[in-house]
Amino acid sequence: MLSLLPALLLMTPAQVSAADARPRLAVLALAHDDNVSPELADRLTATLQNNLQVQTRFRTVTGDELHTMVNPFGPNQRVSCVEQDCVQRVARETRASLVAFGRVRVEGGEPVLEGWVYNLANGRILTATSVRGAVALNREGSARLGSDMLRLAEASSGVGAPLWLSNPWFGVGVTMGAAGVASVILGAGTAAFASWVFMNSWLDTPTRQNGRLVAGAAMVGTGLAAVTAVAGIGGMTATVVLTE
Numbered sequence: 001m002l003s004l005l006p007a008l009l010l011m012t013p014a015q016v017s018a019a020d021a022r023p024r025l026a027v028l029a030l031a032h033d034d035n036v037s038p039e040l041a042d043r044l045t046a047t048l049q050n051n052l053q054v055q056t057r058f059r060t061v062t063g064d065e066l067h068t069m070v071n072p073f074g075p076n077q078r079v080s081c082v083e084q085d086c087v088q089r090v091a092r093e094t095r096a097s098l099v100a101f102g103r104v105r106v107e108g109g110e111p112v113l114e115g116w117v118y119n120l121a122n123g124r125i126l127t128a129t130s131v132r133g134a135v136a137l138n139r140e141g142s143a144r145l146g147s148d149m150l151r152l153a154e155a156s157s158g159v160g161a162p163l164w165l166s167n168p169w170f171g172v173g174v175t176m177g178a179a180g181v182a183s184v185i186l187g188a189g190t191a192a193f194a195s196w197v198f199m200n201s202w203l204d205t206p207t208r209q210n211g212r213l214v215a216g217a218a219m220v221g222t223g224l225a226a227v228t229a230v231a232g233i234g235g236m237t238a239t240v241v242l243t244e
Contacts, residue, residue: 023157025058026066026096028087031080031103036111041104042078044113044142051146052100057154061094069094084118084125091120098157100149102128104136111136115145117152126152173235180229187222191215 027049032041049062061069066079070093081087081101091099102115113136115128128148131141197203197211 022057022059023098024061024094024096025052025153026061026090026094026099027052028066028090028099028101029078029080030113031082031101033103033105035106036104038078040137044104044137047139047142048102048115048146048149051143052150055150058098058157061096066094087118087125088120088123091118097121098153100153102145102149113137113141113145115149117149117156119156124156126156128152173232173237176232177229177236178232180225180227180232183225184222184229187218187225191218191222194218 029045030041030048032038049060052058053060053062070079070090079090080103081090081099082103087099087101090096090101097120099118099120100115101118102113104111104113106112110132111134112130112132114130117126117128118124119126128145131145135141135144191214194211194213194215198208198215200208203211
């Protein structure tokens with residue numbers, strides 16, 4: 001291991017960058033409307049970029065490096081985008097497979113911090129959960145948005161959990177499907193036993209009649225449970241298809 005140290009120390013920045021096989025994530029400055037000062041947007045951008053740079057799954061491109069690589073913004077210019085054409089150009093010029101971008105604005109007198117993640121491979125733009133209210137203007141809001149943007153980047157690039165796994169509708173589908181299947185099994189078993197009771201002539205008449213009633217109710221319940229199971233499985237499938 002020590003024998004490798006001189007070679008590592010002699011590597012140029014370009015060689016170190018080439019050796020980094022992680023997906024590249026370009027993190028842009030936050031765009032802003034006329035109701036938000038550039039100074040505030042820069043402060044929120046700094047917090048957002050810091051939160052995205054501490055992760056280890058991506059090779060982030062920010063700050064001076066981003067300014068140098070992206071033209072015609074030039075040095076000392078804020079690199080920010082909200083249009084897809086602009087984001088696509090940034091992705092190409094920085095050789096980034098993903099671009100995290102966002103904006104801070106005022107809507108109805110309320111600050112809104114919102115962000116997106118662009119995937120160059122499929123051209124999709126994923127929307128992060130927006131942060132509204134006073135929290136949007138402090139470090140907590142930027143950190144919250146950064147965490148959600150990182151989740152989207154990980155899922156979109158395949159290095160993290162898929163998006164559908166964290167979708168609440170997938171959870172609803174799993175619950176409905178599991179409950180439906182369990183109810184079908186229970187209902188079918190109850191109907192079979194109750195039918196056996198009804199068909200046994202050696203049992204007294206009231207018991208047999210009760211067995212018939214229970215069998216009928218169990219069969220109706222089993223049918224409803226089957227519908228619930230199918231709806232749950234369909235919801236899970238639709239969530240995966242629509243999300244991916």
